[in-house]
Amino acid sequence: MKIRILSAADVNAALSMRDAIQVMRTAFGQFSAGKAVVPLRSGLHTEKGVTLLMPAYLQESRDLAIKIVSVYGKNPEIGLPTVTAIVTVLDPDTGMPVAFMDGQSLTALRTGAAGGLAADLLSRKDARRVVLFGAGVQGRSQLRAAMTVRPVEKVFVVDHNQGRAKDLAGEIRTWPRAPEVTVPSSIRDAVHAADIVLAATTSTTPIFDGNDLEPGAHVTGVGAFTPDMQEIDENTVRRARVIVDSREACLAEAGDIIKSRAHIDAELGDIVNGQSPGRQNQEEITFFKSVGLAAQDAAAASAVLAGAEIKGLGTVAEMA
Ligand SMILES: NC(=O)c1ccc[n+]([C@@H]2O[C@H](COP(=O)([O-])OP(=O)(O)OC[C@H]3O[C@@H](n4cnc5c(N)ncnc54)[C@H](O)[C@@H]3O)[C@@H](O)[C@H]2O)c1
Numbered sequence: 001m002k003i004r005i006l007s008a009a010d011v012n013a014a015l016s017m018r019d020a021i022q023v024m025r026t027a028f029g030q031f032s033a034g035k036a037v038v039p040l041r042s043g044l045h046t047e048k049g050v051t052l053l054m055p056a057y058l059q060e061s062r063d064l065a066i067k068i069v070s071v072y073g074k075n076p077e078i079g080l081p082t083v084t085a086i087v088t089v090l091d092p093d094t095g096m097p098v099a100f101m102d103g104q105s106l107t108a109l110r111t112g113a114a115g116g117l118a119a120d121l122l123s124r125k126d127a128r129r130v131v132l133f134g135a136g137v138q139g140r141s142q143l144r145a146a147m148t149v150r151p152v153e154k155v156f157v158v159d160h161n162q163g164r165a166k167d168l169a170g171e172i173r174t175w176p177r178a179p180e181v182t183v184p185s186s187i188r189d190a191v192h193a194a195d196i197v198l199a200a201t202t203s204t205t206p207i208f209d210g211n212d213l214e215p216g217a218h219v220t221g222v223g224a225f226t227p228d229m230q231e232i233d234e235n236t237v238r239r240a241r242v243i244v245d246s247r248e249a250c251l252a253e254a255g256d257i258i259k260s261r262a263h264i265d266a267e268l269g270d271i272v273n274g275q276s277p278g279r280q281n282q283e284e285i286t287f288f289k290s291v292g293l294a295a296q297d298a299a300a301a302s303a304v305l306a307g308a309e310i311k312g313l314g315t316v317a318e319m320a
Helices: 008-014 017-032 103-122 139-147 164-172 186-194 236-240 247-253 268-272 293-313
Strands: 002-006 043-044 048-056 063-071 085-092 099-100 130-132 154-158 180-184 196-199 218-221 239-243 265-268 285-291 316-320
Touching: 002 008, 008 099, 008 103, 008 293, 017 048, 017 103, 017 139, 017 218, 017 265, 017 268, 017 293, 017 316, 048 103, 048 293, 063 293, 085 103, 085 293, 099 103, 103 265, 103 268, 103 293, 130 139, 130 186, 139 164, 139 196, 154 186, 180 186, 180 196, 180 236, 186 196, 239 247, 239 268, 247 265, 265 268
Parallel strands: 002 099, 130 154, 130 196, 154 180, 196 218, 218 285, 239 265, 239 285
Antiparallel strands: 002 316, 043 048, 048 063, 063 085, 085 099
């Protein structure tokens, strides 16, 4: 049995953001059409943390994978990340493992790509100004994805850790086709100016006032993953057409949706499948809420493996 082992660098080299967004299109489409087998994730608790098992199978594209995510809060004390993850890809015909890959880079890629798909379906075609909240791993990926689908010219980076915001601003300036970047002194003015607002923070309370959004703005929120956490406020939810990755998951887990008693208009996959419209006019405010689906991991992992095979990336180990 041969297994391809892919590092974070291999994952990033195997699949471009543009291709990852296309992969998310088919993943969300299948998910909302009931063509994804996604058992409830199981959690294995120990004295020091929890390990989550997230399996999924997409019936049309035949992507089969399991993500194993550990959240161990004391890891930073010994110089290790709190969250670590690995994804195993299985052959859908035999069930045999065919690849192991870094799960953190895959998660960032697929979460960014979901935001990119939402921006493509929901933001104005001429969206040029972006406010990014959260200068972390997911924030970077959200911004790269938005820049892939829209002609972004101006970016405001907001983080309650000013140093991180400044560091990311400096980093973005080195990207190819870099937009103009500033760390704004007024969040209100930045939100006011934004065509797209990206929220990728660990905040437990709302990070901006939705009354400051201009008509036509699009908001994506990927933080706030428990019922008690809230990143996007009630004003945004009240003014926006609300789209989610999964109705069931968001109603169970997303404080942004639960606390505001949001009316969910559609799943992203319903728009992909033509069951619900994308952006309807220039004035509509839209809000896409993501908690993250195992179906995204399976689809992205298969596509990464296919890209890695073509490009000869990673190490192939003979297991037996
Ligand atoms: N939806 C998904 O599929 C998905 C997938 C992975 C991670 N996430 C979530 O995305 C969020 C970000 O993850 P990450 O890995 O980038 O974390 P990170 O720690 O790398 O970055 C988060 C950033 O948010 C900043 N922040 C916290 N509160 C803030 C506030 N009120 N205003 C501005 N900035 C603030 C922090 O200073 C930090 O720089 C987490 O909540 C994580 O659980 C979602």
